Amino acid sequence: MNADIELRDVYKVYRKGRIEIPVLEGLNLQITEGEFVAMMGPSGSGKSTLLHLMGGLDVPTAGSVRIGDARLETMNEQELTAWRSRHVGFIFQLYHLVPVLTAAENVELPLLLFHMSASERKERVATALEVVGLADRMDHRPNQLSGGQEQRVAIARAIVTDPDVILADEPTGDLDAKTSLEILNLLNLLNTEFGKTILMVTHDPKAAAHAKRVLHLNKGVLERDEMNGLFEATEASI
């Protein structure tokens, strides 16, 4: 199944009483399956908003959002919910792990939405944790993990359902440089080895350099859309 992303004339306007706050103003964007895209832009430029629209957490005021065969703007809350569980994985700046569940249980959580035997779930969880390199921390609770490890668990949770798209909102925002690098390399791995389409919001140019393509959002419109040279990318990872 193809997982191209296409946004057409997307508008998002928030309303505060009588005042209208336009956030996205006629945005057009295309992302091909398998791309690793970074998105930058000043605070308040609408990055998170855009991410939420692509993840089906919110609907545009106007315009269309197509992910693969799904036309998100035509779907209702229920359909969006069901769609999310299969097609996207979210990664947040603050990880948002369930503190009372172990790493493995946190990763297993989204699998509950599938009809899947316990053994199969277990297998998948193990694989996902293996990918993020935390197979030995399965039974730890979030408060027994470091920030970087927590974010890895969150990544494992995002990929365990084998989604087409991974949406990450400042995934390294709370981490130090070294840990950030590990996380970015992990995302890279997911992109190259597993062919996941990744859209990552970041304020950090070094982080953005890991992506093959960088979008610059400003005041609700795409200001720049540039490809990163292979050379720069490798340089940054050194």
Added chain:
Amino acid sequence: MLRLTYLYRNLTRNRLRTGLTLAAVALPIMIYVLSMAVVDGVERFLENSAKQLRLAVTQKASIVNPLPAGHRPKIEALDPTRTRLISVCGLRWIGGKIERDPRPLSTLGVDHDTFAATFPDYRLTPEELDVWARDRRALIAGRATARQFGWKVGDRVTIHPSVPPYIPMEFNIISTAEDAEDPITLICRLDYIEERLKEEGWAQGLVNFFFVKCATKADVDYYTVAIDELFAGSTHETKTQDEKAFMNEFITQQFDLPRNLTILAGVTVFVAVMAAANTMSMNFRDRTSEIATLKSMGFSSRFVFTQIQAESLLLCTIGGLIGALGPYIAFMHTRLGNLTVPLIQHLEISPTVVLEALAISVLIGIIAAVWPSWLAMRMKVVTALRSLE
């Protein structure tokens, strides 16, 4: 499985809060159980009264005014065949105390020949009835009273009547009426009292009321009117009611206890709801981000709704279990059961009341979670995530 784990861990996440809430729910439920046990006792008593197809005949102006014992043959004559009107038993209130004990007794003198036929709900054994018929000093002691005073069958007790003849009288306890509906009253033979009245020179041949056992409900209705008509215009007019109405008159005059206790029980349930609702809303506050994450992962609104409901249900049911089983065990299986309780004297907590309390706990759980689970259901992930940034 994971769902249950999650549920369980949520409950144990903040043990202190869970513990405090359990207590804050259990205690009102305990009050509920205790109050309703009293109300229940009264109701069971009245229900039995209604089932017994009995009439209470009293003096028209006041239950305290005596009636002549001679009314009995006249009432019996209403149905000589004894098919519709089965038996008539005269009763006289003696009250009484035992020497050097302030606790008042509730003793009744009865026509011994018709007592068993009129009050089959005392469920005396044939052997007991045999002794009852032979021994003029026979006393049937209500089991709760017997336990309070430490009496057993075969004991000899001396009772000082509160009414004429006012002299101490000796009785032999022949039964503690283990299966009787009424666990309190002491029953003795009226002929023994009469004998003493005669010796002491008091007026004889007076009773406080007659109880009339009828064959069917229709007969109850019929004789309610017929007996009063029989004595209308005489110097000893009567007022006839079915036993339930008669008993109810007493009970509503005792602080209206059943009604007031029911109100109290309702109010305490309200208290439990607030305690539980408070906890659920605090839990929700603490877990906003978590709920948002669950929803972003594709968990439906229904899922988060049921998860919160389930947690609240579990919490309140456990609280209810503690609150209901606590008094149940205390009153049914320990010495606390001998405590005197107003109106019904002896508290019996029936499994029905316990089940009722559990059902109410479940209800409390649902109500307590209404607001938070509704908020969770309606929560916009985007807004929730934003408020955390």
Added chain:
Amino acid sequence: MALPLSYNWRNLFVRKLSTGLTFLLVTVVVFVLAVLLSFSEGIRASLAATGSPRNIIVLKPGSTSESTSVLTPEETNRLVQTPGIAQDAHGRLMISHELCVQTSIPRRDAKGNLANVAVRGVDEVAFDLHEVVRIVEGRRFEPGTQEVVVGRAAQQRYANLALGDEIALGRLLNRRFRVVGVFEAGGSAMESEIWAPRTIVADAYNRHLSSSVVLRLEDAALAGPAMDYINGPAVNLESKTEVAYYKDLSSKTREIVILTTVLITIMGIGAVFAVANTMYAAVDSRRREIAMLRTIGFSKRSIMIAFVVESLLICGLACVVGLAASLSFHGQRQDYLSNATWTVLAYELKVTPRTVLTALALAMIVGVIGALAPALRAARTQVIEALRKA
């Protein structure tokens, strides 16, 4: 250095729902306490108000109350010799023969439910002897006529007892008596009674023996010798001071007081847990704030006090509202059928200063105990750790 009260006050509104629910909960508990107390206060007040230490009530030995007592003329005649009996203005001994009977009268409120109201047959001397009895409307009955005076409580609680109304009394309910007066008796049990001329009552009920005799003494101090004389072989009857007699009657209500206490204690403990729960949550959600306060120099004590004050604010307000709500019950009448007298006491629910103080004490205790452990936790907050933790 204490934190300003406005800090506490504003914090209450940060967690509106939690504060509101806790407030409501304590309000209900205080309300229930006040209403339950007003029951027992009402009975206590009316039974305690009855009786004078100078009056001695004489009953048949063995009888538990006036209703079950019967005295023969020979017995009552022996009482004349009792030492210390007061004399009225005309030099007559103040001895009141009283005849207690009952009648069923429908209650005003419920669906005509009948209550067993006491009818006391007395002579004129009774009005002088029972000093608390005062006619407040109309006049006394004329001796030897079919007239009655009714107590204020009875009039308010039972039907057809207004001035000028006629009521049926007597064994056969065939004698019409006219209500010619209403009396008050300082809120005492007698206010639940109907008083009528003794000879007429004796006739109507075909009961010519007195139930009790009340003697007025010259001085309360003479009660001891007088009672010794009556209880002794010379008279051989049972005597008590009126005060003691009514106190004994009210002891039967002790069960109700115990029940009330048990229920309120359970509810109070429940409320403590609920308040503690709320305060713990408040402390937890303000760890960083507390750490900040400690960093800028607030002492552990002032932090503790702040949380206790916050809890007391909730409970204090709840107490005020709960008490205010319970006032709506003040003055309502309830029936209490004594199992000793077989007559009803139409007592008034009373919210007394004692009720108010008890409720206030309960609210404060709940507030303080509920806040103590959480406040301790707040004071023990590890500053560095709390600041570091996100």
